[in-house]
Amino acid sequence: xxxxxxxxxxxxxxxxxxxxxxxxxxxxxxxxxxxxxxxxxxxxxxxxxxxxxxxxxxxxxxxxxxxxxxxxxxxxxxxxxxxxxxxxxxxxxxxxxxxxxxxxxxxxxxxxxx
Amino acid sequence: xxxxxxxxxxxxxxxxxxxxxxxxxxxxxxxxxxxxxxxxxxxxxxxxxxxxxxxxxxxxxxxxxxxxxxxxxxxxxxxxxxxxxxxxxxxxxxxxxxxxxxxxxxxxxxxxxx
Numbered sequence: 001x002x003x004x005x006x007x008x009x010x011x012x013x014x015x016x017x018x019x020x021x022x023x024x025x026x027x028x029x030x031x032x033x034x035x036x037x038x039x040x041x042x043x044x045x046x047x048x049x050x051x052x053x054x055x056x057x058x059x060x061x062x063x064x065x066x067x068x069x070x071x072x073x074x075x076x077x078x079x080x081x082x083x084x085x086x087x088x089x090x091x092x093x094x095x096x097x098x099x100x101x102x103x104x105x106x107x108x109x110x111x112x113x114x
Numbered sequence: 115x116x117x118x119x120x121x122x123x124x125x126x127x128x129x130x131x132x133x134x135x136x137x138x139x140x141x142x143x144x145x146x147x148x149x150x151x152x153x154x155x156x157x158x159x160x161x162x163x164x165x166x167x168x169x170x171x172x173x174x175x176x177x178x179x180x181x182x183x184x185x186x187x188x189x190x191x192x193x194x195x196x197x198x199x200x201x202x203x204x205x206x207x208x209x210x211x212x213x214x215x216x217x218x219x220x221x222x223x224x225x226x227x228x
Contacts, residue, residue: 004156034216043118043204043219044157089156099164100145100208101172102217104156 002027002094006105013080014113021075021108023090028068031093034102035064035075038087047088048075080112116140118220120205126226127195135190135223137205145208146188147172147217148180150201157204163188195227 003026013019023033032051036044048057048064050073056065063076073090087109091102121136137146144165149157149172159172163182177199179191188207192199202224206217 036219041222043221044206046216046218049216091157099162099170100147100210100215100217101159101162102147102157104149104158106154106156 002030002092002103004090004092004103004105006088006090006108008108009106010109010111012111012113015080015082017080017112018076018078019080019110021077021088021090021110023073023075023105025071025073025092025103027094028071029095030068031095033064033066033073033093034091035062035073036089036091038089038107040086044089077110080110082112082114085110085112118205118207118218120203120220120223122223123221124224126228127192128228129196131195132191132193133195133225134192135203135205135225137188137190137207137220138186139188139205139207139218140186141207141209141218142185143207143209143218144185145210145215146182147206147208148178148188148190149204149206150174151204151222152201160190160203197227199225200227201225 035047050066061078087107089107091104118139147162148160161180166185205220208215208217
């Protein structure tokens, strides 16, 4: 059974710092991996989607990497800002890929202090 | 475009009462999903639909029923609410289930069962 884990559960950093969020999964048979952002009391916003054949995706100050063989993904946030404070969730899409089902990690809650 | 909307935003029920949560999307998406989010457990899939008139069970379907009579709407029903169903419920939609498609989430419904 696929399990997704995110460590740490919470992280606090000063503004301007570069940081890395971790996501690990137990079964390397995935179709893709998505990173989401969730603000308090809000829904999820998709940040980056990495296909199983890709190694990384970039969007602005965000860079996500994927190493299927080791069951790991990282989300790199450059020059963090207080507005980056939120919970970040990763999710994998296991086979069969045509259902679109996602398996989520528990999330990492990030606080960026001014 | 409103995207994915959920009705209601908040609800308090007594044990044994019934209710229906409504999810609507205006993106002409084929696939729709219902998740629940509990503290420390991430999001878990309850039911999903791969097209109008279809439904399928997810990871935690017990105690819930769903219907997809119209392509744009996906209803989640609780026939006899239990305190264990206290949670935040999220609806999501996607164009297809293929690996290149992202899921778009609604703002959530916070349900408390007393």
